[in-house]
Amino acid sequence: MPDPMSVASGVCAAGALLSTWHLRRRAMRAEAEVGHLQAELAAERHAASHDPLTGLPNRRAFYRLAATLLTDAAGRPLIAVILDLDDFKQVNDRYGHAAGDQVLISVAERLAAFAGDNLVARLGGDEFAGLLTSPTVDSRWIDHATRRLCEMLAAPIPLGGLTLRVTASVGLAPVTGPTQLTEALRQADAAMYRAKSLGVGREARQLVDTAHPAE
The missing domain is CATH 1.20.5 (Single alpha-helices involved in coiled-coils or other helix-helix interfaces)
Known part of the structure; x- marks a missing residue:
């Protein structure tokens, strides 16, 4: 038991x-x-x-992150960038908003690739911004960077059976001090609108719709 x-x-x-x-x-x-x-x-x-479409920081995050970068820049030259797509409304009107969304995604990817580890953001609509470190604030460097960015953005975008090409008006301006971001962005925005109004290389800036399928 x-x-x-x-x-x-x-x-x-x-x-x-x-x-x-x-x-x-x-x-x-x-x-x-x-x-x-x-x-x-x-x-x-x-x-x-973050912007839900492109995944880039949104306007609020851009200003917050830019303020941190300006504080930690340690004397490195910084360049403010503003860009706005040319005739973007034509994409939505002719091909629909899904096509327009794909164009914005492609532009965001190319801007991010151009900027590397630097800050870029979608401010809203077809307007984007960036804050880039640069070796110098020499005007020749700024002109070269502007041309290179415009060329990258103007590369054809495959879209279904078509290839679209959109271009951008771009403005760059140096940030002269930790408290000067707003002024630099204002100058970059003014430069962008001057480029748009002057229509430099306007034929190259027009939306191109190729009749052949994307390769």
């Missing part, structure tokens, strides 16, 4: 093991829930600070 004391001890031990198992399960569920909540919070923060 089993010893009642041994039986009682076994029951207690089994109960303790079961209790420990339940506690571990509860702790694992709590840890998983915390992880899920942290992921949701990170996603909400990202959505609040």
Whole structure:
């Protein structure tokens, strides 16, 4: 006949093991829930600070991140960039908003590739901005960078059975101090509108719709 004391001890031990198992399960569920909540919070923060279409920082995030960069620039020259697509409304009118969205995504990717590790953002609509480190604020460097960026943006964009080419008016201006971002952006914006109004290379700037499929 089993010893009642041994039986009682076994029951207690089994109960303790079961209790420990339940506690571990509860702790694992709590840890998983915390992880899920942290992921949701990170996603909400990202959505609040990034453009949902292109994935670039939005206007609010651009100014916040730019302020940090200006504080930490350590004397490196910084160049403000503003660009606006030429005749972008034609894309939406002729090909639909899905095509327009694809053009904006392509432009964002090319701007990001041009900027490298520097800050770029979509301010809204077809307007983008950037803050670039540069080796110099010499006007020749700025002119060269402007031309190179325009050339990158003007490359054909495959879109279904068509190839679209859109171009951009671009303005660059040096940031002369940590508190001068707004003024630099104003100057870059003015330079962009001068380029648009002058229509430099206007034939090259017009929307091109090739009749042959994209290669």
